[in-house]
Amino acid sequence: MIQNYFLIFWRNMARNKVYAAINIIGLAIGLASCILIYLYVQHELSYDTYFSKHERVYRVVNDLIVEDEVEKASVTHAALAPALAADFPEIEAAVRMINRGKQVLRLDDKAITIDYTFWADSNYFQIFDYRLLEGDPKTALLEPNSVVLSTDVATKFFGNSSDALFSTMRVGSQSYKVTGVFEPVDGAHMKPNVLTSFSTIPADIRQGMGGNWGNTNSYTYVLLQHASDGAALQAKLPDFVQSRIAPARGNTTERMELQLQALTDIHLNTDYLWEAFPVGKKSYIYIFSFVGVFILLIASINYMNLATARSAKRAKEVGLRKVVGANRSQLVTQFLSESVMLTLLAVLLALMLVELMLPTFNSLADKQISSTYFTDPDFLLLLLAIALFIGLVAGSYPALVLSHFKPVDILKTGKTQAGGGALLRKGLVVLQFTISLVLIIGTAVVYSQMHYLKSQDLGFTKEQVLVVDIPSGDTTIVSKMPVMKSELTKNPNITSATTSAMIPGQSTGVIIFNVERDKQMVEKTFNTIWVDYEFLDLMNIPLLAGRNFSKDMSTDLQYGIIVNESAARAMGWEEPIGKRIGGSDTTRAKVIGMVKDFNYTSLHNQIEPLVIMLGPENNGYLMARISPGNLEQTLAHVESTWRRLAPSHPMDYFFLDDSFNEQYRAEEKMLTIFGYFTLLTILIACMGLFGLAAFTAEQRTKEIGIRKVLGSSVTGIVVLLTKDFALLVCLAILIASPIAWYGMWHWLQDFAYRTPISAWVFIASGLVALGIAIFTVSFKATRAAMEDPVRALRTE
Amino acid sequence: MSKEDFIIETQQLEKKYITDTVETTALAGVDLRIAKGEFVAVMGPSGCGKSTLLNILGLLDSPSGGSFRFLGQDISHASERQRAKIRKHNLGFVFQSFNLIDELTVEENIGLPLAYLGIPRAETEKRVKEAMERMGIAHRHAHFPQQLSGGQQQRVAIARATVSNPSLILADEPTGNLDSVHGREVMSLLSELNDAGTTVVMVTHSPSDAEYAHRIVNLFDGQIVTESLNARKHAAELL
Known part of the structure; x- marks a missing residue:
């Protein structure tokens, strides 16, 4: 009997290729999208689970509270890890990582700038058990001047990892021995390329790090004896701060709270500053999961709708099977097994699609999801379960409807009660288009927000600014900067050059100042940047009061402070110039100027109070404002100047606007992926609509024939057939608009600067959906209307 | 005649x-x-209730009142499942419009009732082959219905109706869609089946088709108005 079902299924498909294609391709696209989303979500949710002890690993983070402001810092003091390990027996190991940023690595003549280099304690691999292709994880970071490379870096220098071991290379200005090569892990919140042994840092500096607990620069991780120790340890931390840290910090109103953050929580549940790598967003996980479910739903609805709509075609077969003795349950089984067979075919096709789309998806989502899921029994089982579920659910309604037919009605009159279900079909079409429209509107709002962000006046000119990385810690190069600046500006295409410690779009420093307020001195934390004399001019940041830093004022270097408007407002200064503000010595440090507010982080955030200090020696970036045109020539000049003055370091440059826009990369990525999935959703929904239109045209053949005999034009017929569907889409527009508005309103709350959601977004999205729907339906309707009326009547 | 001799008995149906x-x-x-x-x-004339009667006799429809005994068993109130069981074991249907499944070949169509009876494959093949040979369509075994002439399709339908050796064949205007030559062929086949012992109930408009029956029941407005024995048929059988 199963063989018989299979035969019928196969021949039905072969005979109705269009329907079969709509069903299988639609479902396959839906399933493929869903699988990709599943893999993405799974990947996001499984961050750091690669490490075998992940359940016992916590990161210690810092809440710094001054008055009622909380500064949440992902970095802590370098002294914290050893202190915690010494005080708490439940801590099996504690490890520090300090970000060294970009470093130039050098092997013989080969020099490459590598980002994401870290100092790490010797027990690093005890907590993060990366697979070491070379070297011993226990000892690799033990000795001073040891470096462990990721396979990517090792390959860049050595061609393969085995040649790297025990080679000597330079990292920055020092010489290191390669003691290990590890395989990087994509699903980890820290993705170091290079790890250098903490013991390399000279003992006196290390001692200093532990000194006053004032300098936070270390990521601190602890490995607990038992995963359940977390809460108990957390409870002990306030006392620890009180007894170990507070005395060393002396008299300060700043309060510190240490928090334990589970390793696996870091990627998605963090809102801490100074993360070394971009973190994920939980909301995107939800959004994508919804999109995945919706796409699958739409594809399943297609199957249901087409199957019930076409039930009339199968009615005769049902009648006959009943006549020759089939009972209802046998028929239900037959139709359900057909639907499951179809779903399984769709699954096979979907897996092929996933294989094809995965590389593109990876590059869109910036992930390295591999197709090893094929060997994951859980995944395959889940897939099978989904296929069965969709097969059964999507097939259940048609199966029940079809098996319910009365043979007498069908065989005698050829008619069935299959007209029923029309309302359900319409409802499902409305649901499909509602979902599609929500996605269209969502995409449109995300797009307009991105456009809004990029076109916002940031308060400074980010275009045409070339930025060159200054290798950190290389005092020789730093000392050459004044010459470098003047050499650069010799080129007529370079209007000015400066250096600074940070560039807009990056995290700033956070410093506790003693500040004058109401004639008293209070403690207050401020975001702080260190810049060079030309910074404000180069960036076109206008001064509202006072003056810029000046080389003629020798006191500026130590005591000159420029604030932004927000800082003045926050301190309640009506006349900011001359107000006292400084570190320990506040007798002479004063506000010398106030600049107009500019967006120095991103438009996700409101502009916060900012202190600008002069620090030409404390710089990480060389910036040059260049004229448009002659870019190649200008770059050549910058490069030759760099080579001449800093021959030991390759020049590593980028453009400020690119790096500033990098912050919206998460949103941009989402927009692109969202856009693709929206397209797929509409495609699948339209495939279904096409099928239904074909069915309606077929069903109304006689009516079309009669109308044409009576004088209706082709247009009249097309309008007749299209009208009903258009009405359904209009209804969907009405339902989708408020849902989409609400959803997008929520999404926009994440931005301090938001585009208004204009009515045009809804009107345009509605028109797009309506247009696509009408095009789809009228394509089929026109063909039906062009038919010879006599044929239509005869077939009836 | 005793009660056991009747295959169908209706009262005030x-x-x-x-x-x-x-x-x-x-x-x-x-x-x-x-x-x-x-x-x-x-x-009887159109709308007199012929097909309704046939459908009820074939257990495709249920009566609103009266009693209906099939092979001595009262089935006026049988469930759909019971009726499906009786249909599958005892009844064969032949329709005016052949009603073959377009997606199945000749032999698959014929084998369908046996599949629902759970007959093993070898036995099915044998019986389907016999039925096709009996109906003279063996050479068309792999064809699909739409590749056959009307007469051939009806022979397939009869083969399908008889393959499970039913005790009753119900034919609803079996020659209605056929030309006279093919119509006569089909009637001969039904007659042969009847000669071999199968009971046949046939609804027809055609007096010449009715000539093949032992007895002609005339319906009008849902009632039997006349019943007549077919003298020629009886005479032929006596000869």
């Missing part, structure tokens, strides 16, 4: 169709007995 506003009586108290091995033709 009624069928009413009720719509929102109108009640239509299709059958109004039909008393009919059909003996095993009989060939009965049901005649």
